[in-house]
Amino acid sequence: xxxxxxxxxxxxxxxxxxxxxxxxxxxxxxxxxxxxxxxxxxxxxxxxxxxxxxxxxxxxxxxxxxxxxxxxxxxxxxxxxxxxxxxxxxxxxxxxxxxxxxxxxxxxxxxxxxxxxxxxx
Amino acid sequence: xxxxxxxxxxxxxxxxxxxxxxxxxxxxxxxxxxxxxxxxxxxxxxxxxxxxxxxxxxxxxxxxxxxxxxxxxxxxxxxxxxxxxxxxxxxxxxxxxxxxxxxxxxxxxxx
Numbered sequence: 408x409x410x411x412x413x414x415x416x417x418x419x420x421x422x423x424x425x426x427x428x429x430x431x432x433x434x435x436x437x438x439x440x441x442x443x444x445x446x447x448x449x450x451x452x453x454x455x456x457x458x459x460x461x462x463x464x465x466x467x468x469x470x471x472x473x474x475x476x477x478x479x480x481x482x483x484x485x486x487x488x489x490x491x492x493x494x495x496x497x498x499x500x501x502x503x504x505x506x507x508x509x510x511x512x513x514x515x516x517x518x519x520x521x522x523x524x525x526x527x528x
Numbered sequence: 529x530x531x532x533x534x535x536x537x538x539x540x541x542x543x544x545x546x547x548x549x550x551x552x553x554x555x556x557x558x559x560x561x562x563x564x565x566x567x568x569x570x571x572x573x574x575x576x577x578x579x580x581x582x583x584x585x586x587x588x589x590x591x592x593x594x595x596x597x598x599x600x601x602x603x604x605x606x607x608x609x610x611x612x613x614x615x616x617x618x619x620x621x622x623x624x625x626x627x628x629x630x631x632x633x634x635x636x637x638x639x
Contacts, residue, residue, distance in 0.1 A: 454628035512621040513564040518573035
């Protein structure tokens with residue numbers, strides 16, 4: 408059974424870059440989309456974007472190009488960088504898996520436990 | 529403010545049925561069969577319970593069912609149980625200009 412585990416700093420300063428990694432265990436990283444979703448008290452769940460094992464990406468336009476995702480199939484992990492963060496980016500960040508079809512946008516069948524990132528000086 | 533509109537709360541007694549609505553627009557729920565529902569307990573990650581409007585993942589009880597009419601998707605839980613008390617989120621594809629959006633969540637209380 409596939410499991411996902413997020414890791415990264417819990418505290419990031421304003422204007423800096425938030426960097427998170429999600430490790431995939433118990434299954435293949437190939438043939439799936441790998442997603443980032445965040446949840447804040449003020450805005451609920453917000454979709455950040457997804458990456459395929461080949462490196463193809465789709466991002467939420469509302470993040471205005473601040474998000475960048477990468478994948479390392481050899482390490483079975485994928486990453487999120489979110490630049491120029493502000494307090495509004497404080498949230499629990501989840502990684503999640505969805506199926507490999509291009510239409511599989513909301514079928515998040517496996518989630519990580521989530522990691523809290525606080526943006527503060 | 530979420531792009532998809534859900535009631536903030538619903539409640540029901542054990543054994544009863546409840547329905548949670550999720551209202552979007554003709555550009556998202558009304559255009560694509562790409563709607564999912566997720567169940568979340570406090571402090572835990574969401575869990576997929578419905579996808580593609582009405583399909584259930586393996587292992588999900590058939591007490592959970594999904595449907596859509598026009599621009600509104602619905603989640604129905606029949607034979608309510610205490611363990612169903614959680615927050616439920618709808619999620620839909622909004623096209624390439626919007627991508628994926630979530631509802632604000634509905635807290636279900638089992639009386």
